[in-house]
Structures are given as C-alpha cells and as structure tokens.
Amino acid sequence: MDNKGFELQEGLPNSIPYNHHKETYATPAQEKRNPCSLMRIFLVCFLACLVTTSIGVLILSLVYVGSVNEKASREVINREINPNPPQKQAETRYSFLNRLGKSKEYLFEGGAIRWARFRKNPQDYNNENELSFGNSISSHRSKMTVATLRILGNGLRVPHWHFNANEHGFLIQGKAWIGVVDDGANTVATFNVTVGQVLFFPMNTLHWVKCVSDEDCLFILFFTTHDELKTLDMDDAFFETPEDVASRSLKPEGGVEFIRTFKKPAADQAINLPGNLMDLVQNANYVQAADTLVWQYFYDLKGSKQFIYSGGIIQWARHRKNGAGLSDKEKIYSDSINRHSDTLTLGTLRIYSNSLRQPHFHFNAHEMGYVISGCGVVGVVGDQPVDEFSVEVGDVFFFPIGTQHYIKSTCVEDFYMILAFNTGNQLETLDMDDYFHATADHILAQLFRKKQDEFKKIPKFQDDQAVIKP
Structure with missing residues (x-):
C-alpha cells in the first residue's frame, strides 16, 4: 500500500524507528522478523499457561479425591465402632x-x-x-x-x-x-x-x-x-x-x-x-x-391423715418404724411394703397458688413425680448446673438421691401431684431452713463472709415450713 499515512495509523510503520535511548537504528531485516517472534513468544506463554493450569487442576483433583476417600473411610470405621451414632444433644433439664x-x-x-x-x-x-x-x-x-x-x-x-x-x-x-x-x-x-x-x-x-x-x-x-x-x-x-x-x-x-x-x-x-x-x-x-x-395391696391415700402446712398439704402411703399415726389397716400396708424388697413410698403433694415446697433433699431415696393438675416451676441443685424448668399436667420429674430441689406453684389453681420415693423404709428428708438453723452461726459467718450477728435475721418457726406461702 502506497498510502504511508494509513500504515502509520495501523501501527505498522515502514520507516526506520529511532531509538532515543541508545541512538541506534533497527535494520530492515530485524524489522521483518519482529511480528513472527512476538507470535512465537505469545504461543509459548499460552502453552505454558495451559500446561500449568492442567497440572494444577490435576493436583487439586487428586487431593480432593483423597480427602473424600479418607472421610468415607473414617465414616465406615466410626459406624463399625459405634453403630448407633450419638443423636442431637438434649437440654440438661x-x-x-x-x-x-x-x-x-x-x-x-x-x-x-x-x-x-x-x-x-x-x-x-x-x-x-x-x-x-x-x-x-x-x-x-x-x-x-x-x-x-x-x-x-x-x-x-x-x-x-x-x-x-x-x-x-x-x-x-x-x-x-x-x-x-x-x-x-x-x-x-x-x-x-x-x-x-x-x-x-x-x-x-x-x-x-x-x-x-x-x-x-x-x-x-x-x-x-x-x-x-x-x-x-x-x-x-x-x-x-x-x-x-x-x-x-x-x-x-x-x-x-x-x-x-x-x-x-x-x-x-x-x-x-x-x-x-x-x-x-x-x-x-x-x-x-x-x-x-x-390392705396388704391397698391404701386409702385420699382418706388418710393430712399434713397441713401454710402453703399446702401432703398425704402419705408409707412405712413408719413405730406405726405412729397409722390406723390398724394402714399398719397392714406399712408392714407389707416394708416386708417386700425394693418397694416405694407414695405421697400426694398439693401446693397452693404461688406457694413453695422449699428446697430439700432426701437421704435414702430417689424421687419421681407426676403432675395431676395445675402448673409450676422446678429447681434442681445437683452435680451439674440446671436452669429452672416449667412443669404442667402430664409431666414427670425426677430427683436423684441427695439432689436438692424445690417446687413452686405458678398457676391460679392448686398444683397437685403424686410422688414416689424408692424406699420401703421410713423416708428421710432435710429442708433448707432446718439445715441452716442446725449449722452454727460462726460456721455460717465464715462460709458466707458475713458477720455472725447477721444470721439472727433468719427466723426459726415452731411449725414445719415444708410447704410455705410467698
């Protein structure tokens, strides 16, 4: 093409370019080889990129496959060791x-x-x-x-x-x-x-x-x-x-x-x-x-003596060592459950609205209860921390031996439940107010870092405070 101006616009000059730095000139022969060399360099670089990418992909694939196989192997081994894998963890309550x-x-x-x-x-x-x-x-x-x-x-x-x-x-x-x-x-x-x-x-x-x-x-x-x-x-x-x-x-x-x-x-x-x-x-x-x-097999719990407290009522179907307070018929039942091994003490607990079965624990029995009517809140202090939890009709609660626990009524109606204790002997229980009063003031002062006289503020009542009003 004779139009030199067009060729210059496309960036392919026929004139000899000037090198401002070295003040030398490119020869016509060198000028002819440049497009080909650039193409070769481009192709070599492109091929190198392809090879490098392919190798990288291959390595990653091998690593992934190995990881998957290792995970699958671990799952197979785990299933063989533990055929029943653990389920979702339940709340502590x-x-x-x-x-x-x-x-x-x-x-x-x-x-x-x-x-x-x-x-x-x-x-x-x-x-x-x-x-x-x-x-x-x-x-x-x-x-x-x-x-x-x-x-x-x-x-x-x-x-x-x-x-x-x-x-x-x-x-x-x-x-x-x-x-x-x-x-x-x-x-x-x-x-x-x-x-x-x-x-x-x-x-x-x-x-x-x-x-x-x-x-x-x-x-x-x-x-x-x-x-x-x-x-x-x-x-x-x-x-x-x-x-x-x-x-x-x-x-x-x-x-x-x-x-x-x-x-x-x-x-x-x-x-x-x-x-x-x-x-x-x-x-x-x-x-x-x-x-x-x-009466070896029957007890009229509803018709038995009521133990009345300010905050509720407890009735018992249980053994008593000396038979105190039991009728002749009730003594037959008391002797029957004591004579057989691994029998239970049963009782009903009625807590008036907003009242409390105060914190206590049992020396010689686990306790299990079933809610018949009303609703409430249960607190447990044992070998692991547990938040208060609500209970309602149809719920069952369990207190291991020696575990301190309390039950609060939170409904307008009475909170009524049947309780079972795994002893056929006389049930042994300790309430919080009783063990506080039984502990020397100077021991309490040292334990709680309070002045000894402060513990005189805790009153002692003549009546049993097992179930108390607010």
Whole structure:
C-alpha cells in the first residue's frame, strides 16, 4: 500500500524507528522478523499457561479425591465402632424431666399406655429428650419407671405379672376392681379402688385391673426398676404352652380338643375389650375380700391423715418404724411394703397458688413425680448446673438421691401431684431452713463472709415450713 499515512495509523510503520535511548537504528531485516517472534513468544506463554493450569487442576483433583476417600473411610470405621451414632444433644433439664403426657401412646383394644422409662436400644426412643431421661434414671440406678395406664369403661388390664419389678399405682379417674393372686393361690385378694387410692402388686404376683365405671380409668403407675420392664400376660403364657401340656395341667372336659378351641388374637391383648363382651359375660360379681387381706395391696391415700402446712398439704402411703399415726389397716400396708424388697413410698403433694415446697433433699431415696393438675416451676441443685424448668399436667420429674430441689406453684389453681420415693423404709428428708438453723452461726459467718450477728435475721418457726406461702 502506497498510502504511508494509513500504515502509520495501523501501527505498522515502514520507516526506520529511532531509538532515543541508545541512538541506534533497527535494520530492515530485524524489522521483518519482529511480528513472527512476538507470535512465537505469545504461543509459548499460552502453552505454558495451559500446561500449568492442567497440572494444577490435576493436583487439586487428586487431593480432593483423597480427602473424600479418607472421610468415607473414617465414616465406615466410626459406624463399625459405634453403630448407633450419638443423636442431637438434649437440654440438661431433660435428665430430670419427661413430657409423658405428650409422648407416644401405645394403643390396645381396651385402652392405652404411655411410658417414661429406660430402653436398651437408643433407637426405641422417640426423641433425644426421652433418651436423656431414660439414661438418667438408669445411670442413677433409680429403681423407678413410670407409666400412665388408660383402661376404657369395662376394659381389662389382663392378668399378668412382672419379673423384675414391684408395681405401685394411683387412680386418677374412674373406678376399678382389682385381683391379686398370691403364692399357690391360697388366697385371692379382690377389692375396689376409687380416685385417690393406692394399689400395690409385689414382684411376680399375678394381678388384674378391671375398669368397672362408664368413664375411662386412668392410673399413674410406678415400677421398681430402672431397666427395661419384663412382663408376662396370662394369655401369652397359655399360648406359649404346648397343647398337651396345657391339657394335662388344666384337665378340661374334652381334653386337648378343648384346648385347641382357644384362638390367639392377632393383636396384643394387654388391655382387652372384646366387641362381643356382653355375649361372653352374663354375670360379673365384683367381690370384696377381707380387709386383713386387702390392705396388704391397698391404701386409702385420699382418706388418710393430712399434713397441713401454710402453703399446702401432703398425704402419705408409707412405712413408719413405730406405726405412729397409722390406723390398724394402714399398719397392714406399712408392714407389707416394708416386708417386700425394693418397694416405694407414695405421697400426694398439693401446693397452693404461688406457694413453695422449699428446697430439700432426701437421704435414702430417689424421687419421681407426676403432675395431676395445675402448673409450676422446678429447681434442681445437683452435680451439674440446671436452669429452672416449667412443669404442667402430664409431666414427670425426677430427683436423684441427695439432689436438692424445690417446687413452686405458678398457676391460679392448686398444683397437685403424686410422688414416689424408692424406699420401703421410713423416708428421710432435710429442708433448707432446718439445715441452716442446725449449722452454727460462726460456721455460717465464715462460709458466707458475713458477720455472725447477721444470721439472727433468719427466723426459726415452731411449725414445719415444708410447704410455705410467698
């Protein structure tokens, strides 16, 4: 192209450029080689970048794959070592609290059961909170498991026995007829229970519970084990027995052919209520046995002496060493639970609105409670810090032996609960005001860094201050 000005505008001059620094000139031959050299340099640099990038990507890929394989290997090893990996951690309060009223209901033909208990397989718990409570009662060796039993009107908790626990029950609703068969069936104790009364079934004693009211019967039950409860129902024992053995034992008319007429239901009959019950039963006689027999297994807690405080009332179904304050019938029950091993002391606690069961602890028993009505706040001072927590109807709380605790009523209505203590001996308790007054003033002064005279400001009352007003 002859237009030199156009070529200059494209930056490709034909004129010899001047080097201002060295004052030398580029030759025409050098000028012709420059575009080619620049292209080679560009290509070499581009290729080097590609190679470097490829190597980098390859290294990163190898590192990533190695990391993933290492993580997968660790997960496999962890699963082999711990096939049940830990679940989400529960709050500390659930070592002492179980929302039993909101837990899973196990339904049967004639009613339902809810459990607050230990389970050997962690997968059998419904959530991490129930697991925390189960582990707590087990690790403290509490010898207590709690459940609610609902039996529909005319329903039956079938005859059964427990291999590893005594059973204590408290009737919250309805009316029931109870049967207890002792060793060799020499005596059969049958009796009625109404709301507020207690029943007791020793370990390995066959017993049944028949709801004889139109409304449902509702029991709160305590079992003296912190392991999984082991129970055998009469119908299960029968159907597991060979036909010829059952026939030779019962000697029925028709022999083994009669035994074969029994058909095992498909569903568990733990709480039984056949649809054709009226066709099956023509005459039901709810016999009351002699008092001397009945009171081994029964206690009229609602009708017992009331221990009245400024802030509430406590009633007891318990053993007393000297029998003081007990009627002749109550002494029978007291001796019965003391004679059997691993029995419980039961009591009801009513706290008036805004009143307080003051801080205290028990020397010789774990404590478990079930809220029947009202609501409140519980405080626990033990081997780990726990914030106050609220409790309401259907909740269960647990206080390990020696753990200081208090209960405040926070509702307008009374706060009413049933309590169980894992001792068949006389319960031993110490309240905060009692141990403060029993401690020398000069010891308190040194401990709390306050002048000794300051502790004269803490009054001492003649009346027991177990349950107090605000």
